[in-house]
Amino acid sequence: MKMEHDVLRDPVSAVEVKHWRDDFPALREKVHGQRLVYLDNGATTQKPQAVIDAEAEYYCHYNANVHRAVHALSERATEAYEAARHKVQRFLNAAAAEEIVFVRGTTEAINLVAQSYARPRLGPGDEVVISAMEHHSNIVPWQMVCAQTAAVLKVVPINDAGELELEAYERLVGPRTRLVAITHVSNALGSIVPVAHIIKVAHERNVPVLLDGAQAVSHLPVDVCALDCDFYAFSGHKLYGPTGIGALYGREVLLEAMPPFLGGGDMIAEVTFEKTTYNELPHKFEAGTPHIAGAVALAVAIDYVQAVGLDAISAYERELVAHGTAALSEVPGVRIIGTAPDKASILSFIMDGAHPHDIGTIVDREGVAIRTGHHCAQPVMRRFGIPATARASLALYNTREEIDTLARALHRVREVFC
Numbered sequence: 192m193k194m195e196h197d198v199l200r201d202p203v204s205a206v207e208v209k210h211w212r213d214d215f216p217a218l219r220e221k222v223h224g225q226r227l228v229y230l231d232n233g234a235t236t237q238k239p240q241a242v243i244d245a246e247a248e249y250y251c252h253y254n255a256n257v258h259r260a261v262h263a264l265s266e267r268a269t270e271a272y273e274a275a276r277h278k279v280q281r282f283l284n285a286a287a288a289e290e291i292v293f294v295r296g297t298t299e300a301i302n303l304v305a306q307s308y309a310r311p312r313l314g315p316g317d318e319v320v321i322s323a324m325e326h327h328s329n330i331v332p333w334q335m336v337c338a339q340t341a342a343v344l345k346v347v348p349i350n351d352a353g354e355l356e357l358e359a360y361e362r363l364v365g366p367r368t369r370l371v372a373i374t375h376v377s378n379a380l381g382s383i384v385p386v387a388h389i390i391k392v393a394h395e396r397n398v399p400v401l402l403d404g405a406q407a408v409s410h411l412p413v414d415v416c417a418l419d420c421d422f423y424a425f426s427g428h429k430l431y432g433p434t435g436i437g438a439l440y441g442r443e444v445l446l447e448a449m450p451p452f453l454g455g456g457d458m459i460a461e462v463t464f465e466k467t468t469y470n471e472l473p474h475k476f477e478a479g480t481p482h483i484a485g486a487v488a489l490a491v492a493i494d495y496v497q498a499v500g501l502d503a504i505s506a507y508e509r510e511l512v513a514h515g516t517a518a519l520s521e522v523p524g525v526r527i528i529g530t531a532p533d534k535a536s537i538l539s540f541i542m543d544g545a546h547p548h549d550i551g552t553i554v555d556r557e558g559v560a561i562r563t564g565h566h567c568a569q570p571v572m573r574r575f576g577i578p579a580t581a582r583a584s585l586a587l588y589n590t591r592e593e594i595d596t597l598a599r600a601l602h603r604v605r606e607v608f609c
């Protein structure tokens with residue numbers, strides 16, 4: 192990683208972006224003979240060389256299982272794995288490393304909370320509040336636990352811009368609400384949810400809040416203490432880290448009171464056939480061999496993002512979103528879905544006369560990778576009366592020129608279809 196990242200001026204210059212781009216080998220790929228323009232970062236980000244090297248170094252030099260053996264390699268692996276947990280703790284500003292549970296990703300984190308926190312506490316008629324802009328990962332686990340307990344799912348509506356209807360939210364959080372589970376940033380619309388307000392309202396009624404941070408952590412600084420949230424989930428692969436690793440932050444007092452999610456090795460204190468007692472936090476929630484290399488490389492991804500600076504990333508990406516909004520709006524027939532003033536790095540759109548899948552296929556021929564479909568948020572599509580959108584999702588290494596390439600490719604789509 193280049194040390195120039197440590198000191199950034201504002202606004203971010205093209206030279207700095209070029210430095211960042213140089214750190215990501217996948218950005219040098221060509222597709223269909225064209226230079227890759229990667230605008231599918233909401234699905235997963237590319238990885239800097241430092242992250243790729245960290246995984247390789249782990250396997251080359253200290254691959255061993257953690258928490259199990261007294262031999263030197265195992266101690267090295269354990270140290271690195273636990274150091275990664277401390278890194279995540281500081282990244283989220285959690286009060287203690289014990290509040291960080293390594294999981295496969297956001298999906299697993301939310302399922303863990305649904306089954307270990309919510310299930311024992313929900314009874315018939317109790318309520319879980321989510322919103323109409325959730326990813327399926329923050330819908331289905333709650334539907335499953337509601338079906339198991341006869342609890343009821345309540346959904347906060349969104350307006351035409353793609354913002355939460357806050358008055359409706361305040362009405363929905365009532366005496367039967369046991370948990371609020373809301374996204375921090377919408378993956379389909381880009382809307383940034385006013386989560387501090389969401390938490391304040393819920394806490395006034397003694398209701399804990401889980402935030403789905405999958406689309407937030409790479410775009411905004413997150414401080415779980417300042418937010419006072421109870422659970423926060425994110426995936427490493429959307430934060431320039433590896434796939435298969437993510438983290439759940441949980442308030443210690445809540446995690447302590449929760450039963451384990453999965454049973455197996457490493458999560459126990461003592462096992463007899465009559466009775467098993469469980470390990471202390473956070474190991475109680477990490478059954479089996481974890482993704483050690485993933486955790487180690489996630490820590491390096493966090494270093495990377497912090498060296499660039501989340502404030503700089505956030506400011507730069509806001510400029511890109513503004514540029515992208517203007518550029519796409521100039522393409523005849525294009526309508527942007529999700530026009531909240533407070534938006535992060537997502538440009539979802541439809542085009543008169545062209546199906547999003549056709550848009551995706553044609554722009555791919557120009558080297559531009561975007562996502563098309565319902566983005567695992569079918570209720571959002573239904574809310575806007577559309578089957579799908581095309582979505583460009585931005586990262587710190589994207590440029591205005593790349594957005595202009597997308598806009599030019601969209602003009603070509605129009606020539607084909609309209």
Ligand SMILES: Cc1ncc(COP(=O)(O)O)c(C=O)c1O
Nearest residue numbers: 296297298326328378405406426
């Ligand atoms: C808002 C949101 N929540 C949850 C997820 C699920 O993340 P993962 O597949 O990494 O578990 C995603 C992935 O796109 C997402 O965008």
